[in-house]
Amino acid sequence: MTTDTTYHQMVDNKNGRMNRKIIVNEEIYKQELEQIFGRCWLWVGHEGQIPKNNDFTSIYMGEDPVLVTRDSKGKVHVFLNMCRHRGNRICRADAGNAPSFMCTYHGWTFATDGKLVGVPGYKEAYFEELDRSQWGLVEARVDTYKGLIFATWDNSAPSLLDYLGNMAWHMDLSFDRTAGGVDLLPGAHKWMMEMNWKWPTDNHVGDGYHVPITHGSIRGRGTASGTASGGGLNPANAQVQQRDAFAFGNGHGVASISPSRGSVWSADSENPVNKFNKEHEAEIKERLGERAKWQPGTCAIFPNLVISNPSWSGSIKLFLPRGPLWTLGWSYYFVDKQSPKEYRDTIRTYQTLMHGPSGIMEQDDAVPFIQATGTARGLIAQKYMINQQLGLGHERAHEEIPAMAAPSPSEIGQRGYYGFWAEMMDAPSWNQVKLTPRKF
Numbered sequence: 001m002t003t004d005t006t007y008h009q010m011v012d013n014k015n016g017r018m019n020r021k022i023i024v025n026e027e028i029y030k031q032e033l034e035q036i037f038g039r040c041w042l043w044v045g046h047e048g049q050i051p052k053n054n055d056f057t058s059i060y061m062g063e064d065p066v067l068v069t070r071d072s073k074g075k076v077h078v079f080l081n082m083c084r085h086r087g088n089r090i091c092r093a094d095a096g097n098a099p100s101f102m103c104t105y106h107g108w109t110f111a112t113d114g115k116l117v118g119v120p121g122y123k124e125a126y127f128e129e130l131d132r133s134q135w136g137l138v139e140a141r142v143d144t145y146k147g148l149i150f151a152t153w154d155n156s157a158p159s160l161l162d163y164l165g166n167m168a169w170h171m172d173l174s175f176d177r178t179a180g181g182v183d184l185l186p187g188a189h190k191w192m193m194e195m196n197w198k199w200p201t202d203n204h205v206g207d208g209y210h211v212p213i214t215h216g217s218i219r220g221r222g223t224a225s226g227t228a229s230g231g232g233l234n235p236a237n238a239q240v241q242q243r244d245a246f247a248f249g250n251g252h253g254v255a256s257i258s259p260s261r262g263s264v265w266s267a268d269s270e271n272p273v274n275k276f277n278k279e280h281e282a283e284i285k286e287r288l289g290e291r292a293k294w295q296p297g298t299c300a301i302f303p304n305l306v307i308s309n310p311s312w313s314g315s316i317k318l319f320l321p322r323g324p325l326w327t328l329g330w331s332y333y334f335v336d337k338q339s340p341k342e343y344r345d346t347i348r349t350y351q352t353l354m355h356g357p358s359g360i361m362e363q364d365d366a367v368p369f370i371q372a373t374g375t376a377r378g379l380i381a382q383k384y385m386i387n388q389q390l391g392l393g394h395e396r397a398h399e400e401i402p403a404m405a406a407p408s409p410s411e412i413g414q415r416g417y418y419g420f421w422a423e424m425m426d427a428p429s430w431n432q433v434k435l436t437p438r439k440f
């Protein structure tokens with residue numbers, strides 16, 4: 001911290017005002033890497049990406065490259081993608097299957113369980129004195145929820161389930177509605193943006209407010225309108241204003257959840273998504289029970305995972321920090337495991353059109369995120385607080401959903417997100433972090 005102020009003071013949720021420095025300050029960014037990316041559970045992939053023994057994928061935790069592997073006995077690991085000798089990456093591929101990774105600098109070789117199994121010159125040059133058991137890959141703690149793989153560098157972190165808390169209630173609507181859960185479609189879009197990593201998450205954690213304005217050009221074009229993406233003040237759609245925004249605790253939030261009303265393709269009975277949903281209606285009800293009546297909304301899982309779902313299936317986007325002023329976006333698409341090719345094609349096409357780097361929604365959103373990062377750099381700008389007062393004082397414990405709610409649009413999600421951000425930034429250890437207890 002650069003001043004005597006605490007992060008809780010910088011995020012003044014009581015008055016709905018937030019210090020703009022948290023967007024651009026280098027020292028704060030270094031603290032974020034340490035206190036948030038070094039300690040929180042971070043999403044690193046899906047079990048379906050590594051179905052066979054010795055399968056692997058590459059991704060990042062914060063700025064650190066990691067490998068997600070399934071070892072030769074079937075156990076899932078997450079390792080720092082860094083050779084323990086000089087630090088060359090041990091794997092440059094995005095994904096594949098290999099029993100071991102040989103570093104291309106001097107040839108140290110690591111198995112998919114992380115053990116150092118090969119050292120050139122072990123006898124002749126190291127005289128068998130190198131303790132290979134001490135120089136295996138650096139390993140993170142791993143856990144999964146409904147097929148999603150998360151990892152943390154902090155052994156004192158709470159369990160993944162306690163960390164996800166009540167957000168798991170909402171995740172099940174997408175990831176556990178049919179047998180087998182979901183698959184990720186192969187590949188990911190990856191792109192760099194000149195913005196702070198928190199802006200896209202801030203947007204998805206509860207910004208129904210921007211939809212009719214930022215995405216105004218989309219309405220009336222036959223594609224999904226603002227009505228499918230989180231609510232807003234669209235006078236043409238009274239239904240939107242009856243929805244709530246939600247803060248699930250622990251920084252997680254949802255822009256809006258609606259009573260089930262079909263997908264963005266509801267009017268087309270021949271649409272493969274519609275047909276699949278109809279065919280599986282009984283199964284979904286049986287698996288989710290009372291919850292089946294709710295349609296999940298665009299949401300964010302603290303600190304940087306975003307899920308956009310127009311019809312339960314959708315995109316999983318990760319916003320990786322690259323300094324305070326740059327963000328690397330990765331976008332995957334997910335579909336029900338049982339879904340046929342036509343369903344998958346529909347989701348792939350729709351999501352590419354809407355949420356990939358060239359997607360209409362994504363491009364609409366990127367401009368204000370870039371601008372709001374740029375203005376925050378200014379000397380004068382930093383003297384003025386960010387306003388976060390939308391719906392302040394109108395929160396209530398929701399009658400059915402285990403979360404705090406407020407009529408959408410509201411910044412209840414953002415207040416929850418930055419409140420937990422401050423909690424993580426101020427707390428010297430996990431023992432001092434106040435978690436929201438799970439209620440379901």
Ligand code: FES
Nearest residue numbers: 083085086103106
């Ligand atoms: S850096 Fe990997 S073997 Fe030297």
Ligand SMILES: [Fe+2]
Nearest residue numbers: 214215361365
């Ligand atoms: Fe948006």
